Amino acid sequence: MDTLRFSVLKEDLAALDKLLFGSVVLLIFWGIACIFSAGSGSAGRGGEYAIRQLSWGVFSCMAYVLVVGIGYRQFMDWAYPIYGVTLLLLFATMLAAPRVKGAQSWFSLGFIRFQPSEFAKISLTLVLAKFLSRYPPLSPKPFLGGLGVGMPALLLVLAQPDLGSALVYIVIIFSALFVAGTPFKYLGSILGLGASLLPFGWFYLKEFQKMRLLVFLDPTRDPLGAGYNAIQSRIAVGSGSVWGKGFLQGLQSKLRFLPEPHTDFIFSVYAEEFGFWGSSLLLFVFGIIFTRIVAAGMKSRDIQGKLIVAGVTAWIWFQMFESIGMSIGLMPITGLPLPFLSYGGSSLLSIAIALGLTGSVYAGAAKRYK
Amino acid sequence: MLEIRDLLDARLKALLYGILVTLAILFTGLYFFQVIHADKYVRLAYGNRLRLIRFSPPRGEIYDRNGVPLAVNETTFSIMGYPLDLDKSDMLPHLSRLLSDHGIPMSVEDLEKTIKKQRWAPYRVIRLVPNLTMAQMAELVADPEFPNQLFPMPVWRRIYPAGSLAANITGYVGEISENELRDSRPGDYVGGDLVGKGGIERYYEERLRGAAGEEAIEVDAKGRKVRTIDSRASGKGQDIRLTLDMGAQKLATELLSEYKGAIVVMDVKTGAVLVLASSPTYDNNPLAWGVSAKEWQEITEDKDKPMLDRSISGVYPPASTFKALVALAALEENVVTPSTTFFCSGALKLPSRTFRCWKRSGHGNVNLTGALQNSCDVYFYQVGMKLGIDRLLKWGKKFGLGTPTGIDLPGESGGNAAGPEWKKERFKENWYQGDTINYSIGQGFLLLTPLQIARLYAAVANGGHLVTPHVASMNFQPPTEIGLLPEKLAVVQKGLDYVVSRGTGARAGRFGITVAGKTGTAQNSHGLDHAVFAGYAPADNPQYVAVAMVEAGEHGSSVASPIVGEILAHILSHPAESYDAQEN
Numbered sequence A: 001m002d003t004l005r006f007s008v009l010k011e012d013l014a015a016l017d018k019l020l021f022g023s024v025v026l027l028i029f030w031g032i033a034c035i036f037s038a039g040s041g042s043a044g045r046g047g048e049y050a051i052r053q054l055s056w057g058v059f060s061c062m063a064y065v066l067v068v069g070i071g072y073r074q075f076m077d078w079a080y081p082i083y084g085v086t087l088l089l090l091f092a093t094m095l096a097a098p099r100v101k102g103a104q105s106w107f108s109l110g111f112i113r114f115q116p117s118e119f120a121k122i123s124l125t126l127v128l129a130k131f132l133s134r135y136p137p138l139s140p141k142p143f144l145g146g147l148g149v150g151m152p153a154l155l156l157v158l159a160q161p162d163l164g165s166a167l168v169y170i171v172i173i174f175s176a177l178f179v180a181g182t183p184f185k186y187l188g189s190i191l192g193l194g195a196s197l198l199p200f201g202w203f204y205l206k207e208f209q210k211m212r213l214l215v216f217l218d219p220t221r222d223p224l225g226a227g228y229n230a231i232q233s234r235i236a237v238g239s240g241s242v243w244g245k246g247f248l249q250g251l252q253s254k255l256r257f258l259p260e261p262h263t264d265f266i267f268s269v270y271a272e273e274f275g276f277w278g279s280s281l282l283l284f285v286f287g288i289i290f291t292r293i294v295a296a297g298m299k300s301r302d303i304q305g306k307l308i309v310a311g312v313t314a315w316i317w318f319q320m321f322e323s324i325g326m327s328i329g330l331m332p333i334t335g336l337p338l339p340f341l342s343y344g345g346s347s348l349l350s351i352a353i354a355l356g357l358t359g360s361v362y363a364g365a366a367k368r369y370k
Numbered sequence B: 001m002l003e004i005r006d007l008l009d010a011r012l013k014a015l016l017y018g019i020l021v022t023l024a025i026l027f028t029g030l031y032f033f034q035v036i037h038a039d040k041y042v043r044l045a046y047g048n049r050l051r052l053i054r055f056s057p058p059r060g061e062i063y064d065r066n067g068v069p070l071a072v073n074e075t076t077f078s079i080m081g082y083p084l085d086l087d088k089s090d091m092l093p094h095l096s097r098l099l100s101d102h103g104i105p106m107s108v109e110d111l112e113k114t115i116k117k118q119r120w121a122p123y124r125v126i127r128l129v130p131n132l133t134m135a136q137m138a139e140l141v142a143d144p145e146f147p148n149q150l151f152p153m154p155v156w157r158r159i160y161p162a163g164s165l166a167a168n169i170t171g172y173v174g175e176i177s178e179n180e181l182r183d184s185r186p187g188d189y190v191g192g193d194l195v196g197k198g199g200i201e202r203y204y205e206e207r208l209r210g211a212a213g214e215e216a217i218e219v220d221a222k223g224r225k226v227r228t229i230d231s232r233a234s235g236k237g238q239d240i241r242l243t244l245d246m247g248a249q250k251l252a253t254e255l256l257s258e259y260k261g262a263i264v265v266m267d268v269k270t271g272a273v274l275v276l277a278s279s280p281t282y283d284n285n286p287l288a289w290g291v292s293a294k295e296w297q298e299i300t301e302d303k304d305k306p307m308l309d310r311s312i313s314g315v316y317p318p319a320s321t322f323k324a325l326v327a328l329a330a331l332e333e334n335v336v337t338p339s340t341t342f343f344c345s346g347a348l349k350l351p352s353r354t355f356r357c358w359k360r361s362g363h364g365n366v367n368l369t370g371a372l373q374n375s376c377d378v379y380f381y382q383v384g385m386k387l388g389i390d391r392l393l394k395w396g397k398k399f400g401l402g403t404p405t406g407i408d409l410p411g412e413s414g415g416n417a418a419g420p421e422w423k424k425e426r427f428k429e430n431w432y433q434g435d436t437i438n439y440s441i442g443q444g445f446l447l448l449t450p451l452q453i454a455r456l457y458a459a460v461a462n463g464g465h466l467v468t469p470h471v472a473s474m475n476f477q478p479p480t481e482i483g484l485l486p487e488k489l490a491v492v493q494k495g496l497d498y499v500v501s502r503g504t505g506a507r508a509g510r511f512g513i514t515v516a517g518k519t520g521t522a523q524n525s526h527g528l529d530h531a532v533f534a535g536y537a538p539a540d541n542p543q544y545v546a547v548a549m550v551e552a553g554e555h556g557s558s559v560a561s562p563i564v565g566e567i568l569a570h571i572l573s574h575p576a577e578s579y580d581a582q583e584n
Helices: A002-012 A016-036 A045-069 A072-075 A077-094 A118-135 A139-160 A163-180 A186-204 A207-217 A226-239 A266-298 A304-329 A347-370 B003-037 B038-046 B092-101 B108-117 B134-142 B178-184 B199-203 B205-211 B246-256 B283-290 B293-301 B319-332 B366-372 B377-398 B420-427 B433-440 B450-462 B487-500 B555-571 B577-583
Strands: A105-108 A112-114 B050-055 B068-081 B126-132 B151-159 B172-176 B194-196 B211-219 B225-232 B260-267 B273-279 B342-344 B347-348 B352-357 B365-366 B516-520 B529-536 B546-553
Touching: A002 A045, A002 A347, A016 A045, A016 A266, A016 A347, A016 B050, A045 A072, A045 A347, A072 A118, A072 A304, A072 A347, A077 A118, A077 A139, A105 B450, A118 A163, A118 A304, A118 A347, A139 A163, A139 A186, A163 A186, A163 A304, A186 B108, A186 B225, A226 A266, A226 A304, A226 B038, A266 A304, A266 A347, A266 B003, B003 B038, B068 B134, B068 B433, B092 B178, B108 B126, B108 B194, B108 B347, B126 B134, B126 B151, B134 B205, B172 B283, B194 B199, B194 B205, B199 B205, B246 B260, B246 B273, B246 B555, B260 B450, B260 B555, B273 B555, B293 B347, B319 B366, B319 B377, B319 B433, B319 B487, B319 B529, B342 B377, B347 B377, B352 B377, B366 B377, B366 B487, B377 B433, B433 B546, B450 B487, B450 B529, B450 B546, B487 B516, B516 B555, B529 B555, B546 B555
Parallel strands: none
Antiparallel strands: A105 A112, B050 B211, B068 B126, B068 B151, B172 B194, B211 B225, B260 B273, B260 B546, B342 B365, B347 B352, B516 B529, B529 B546
């Protein structure tokens, strides 16, 4: 039995998408280099951060292999229980988590702290794939059902309040519905409804969230506080110019003009040191990653597989777009990590698990039709 | 089924195309910032003309219960400058020369050290020279040599009007250390900030410190201010009103001046601390201004330990004052009744060892009140043996012995009220009956702080409520119930009454008030015995409890009891108006 399982795993791993895997590993190493650089200013904790991120990277790779070995079908069987546990964890976080920078998104588990909101992205993707493959959202009832399935996670994360993760959840839910074949008139009406509710949402936002949005519209509104980050990040990216200042030569992050350069503003550090050619290369690698993940979905004959791919793609895409967009002022500041590059174990591990799922979808499709 | 798969594939493809379009948007955006407008941002980055100034907020002030100031602020001036300007080669030698011309010794190395400590970002202002008076500052600014990149800034300095009289309570402030800075919440402090280092200043740091103000200014190439971009006013810290009575505190310090020791006075019902004197003491004013390493060493290495607050951190054998608790435990556990008598021949002879009473000729037949009144040791040896160590420790625990009382001051000790298990672990020895006998007269391994003794007597006086001692009036916490039977408590109270009205503590009753309490003489293996007295007044309607611990005072009856009598008389004749109204 064990040898059988092992040979299945070996077969699965052999069938994996090498280009995708290589691109991801490249980005993780790139990220570690940036984390080292970001932390090598006067605070001098860059080495420590880099080593911790490296060990998270290794750990994430093992998680990836493990998930591929288990196979996404197994996860689909557990989709509802996993989702239930995640909702409980999100609820517990809301009640008990210590406050980090005003938002309660951390959950301490003895020696490691993790963010349930990160792992909820996986279980949300799984549960949507399960529900929408069983009840295709071609008529109003299953469409509303799909929305209803995603709503508890969204509301819990909004209550933390973690606006950034909430936006990711919205994008995941919307993309899963879109790819599952929801008619455009439903999608249009949900967009319209969302737009009309937006002004009411304003009153719900916390003071610092309102400030971030106002500052997005006018960075000089609060140059000491929220607007300061936006201005300094733009200076960092812009001053990188075409060729960049060179690895470890970025001034904005070293002199601590940039806040939290190793997490939220990692792209600013990267763009300052590697310039426009480096940024373009990074976008290109992200382009490869998205193309390859979607290819897994196209290749698979399984609707569930396609829907998993839709959720994972949308999730990684939104975080990338938001993180890079905010560093040049195209998007408001929300504090979302840049996938693969930002410092943070929860984020890296959850994305590795998600990629394990899409890898398993890809391997499954390759095997069946050999 | 086939059609829906095709639909899904079409949608997936659409998703991918959408994503690639957003990548193109980002690419365009980056091209815009990093290629087309790169010059502008490079200029902004290198010639960053933004400067931030931080205004320290005035700290909250500290007052005693009658509004007597204990910690207030005074304006002084600092010379400030920016790292960007200070990095210019001749700036520091020039400044050092200028300062010494005006009688302020400050070497280039001193300045460099100051800068290094506070350097955080090149646009953040640094305090170069602190604590200048208005006159010094005016003279410096008037000097044409004064560099125009530097500027004066008013700062608050901490003054302690009561100085050494209450240094153990107010504590002092000092410049934040690198470790404290690292452990603080980001944004709360910067190098050079003052933080509480001891006493109330440290315990209530969060409340006292206030919120720093900030100003962002744009400067020209010479570092002169062009305009204010943004500013945020600083907010004063919250004031703290203490329960301390400075009049009584001063009297207590005077009474202790010839001795080492401590005096604690507390409201028996609320745990509000009126006096917390420790001798010898120190002046906290120089510490707040920054003392040299040598001066600091002198204070911390003084063998009399002036910075040790003996009232909350000093531990002593409670000696005979502990008999009140042994008596209570014995009554509650029905080991004795008020009429039980033991015969005191002057000593208790056990096969292994003989335990003497302090009165060699013996007390004859004594009951509980008589044993308290005359402090008969043999009576309590007998009671202790009957009670046993476990029950004795259980009652000690009920009165909070062995753990800190929870007073709102840092560095409190919990004393030691541990038993057989502790002894086994610490000394690898079994617990002997002799250990229990020693405990029953408050000697042996038993160690309490004066504050713990005061809390014990407060509970005896107030009918069995365990109070939480506090010095800040807002920190009152409701007492907890110990669960004592009133008629048993009354027996002990009567015994304590007899101690002063006709027994060993008579000298406490010579100040025009009725006092009930207990004397004690704590054996000291290092020298003369310590004298202790714990008592409350008025005896029939207790309001305040006082404990005097006098190191090397030899006899509780002659040295410690008159101190307690005098201080309680002073407090009862000088009632505090404002405070009682606040809390009751």
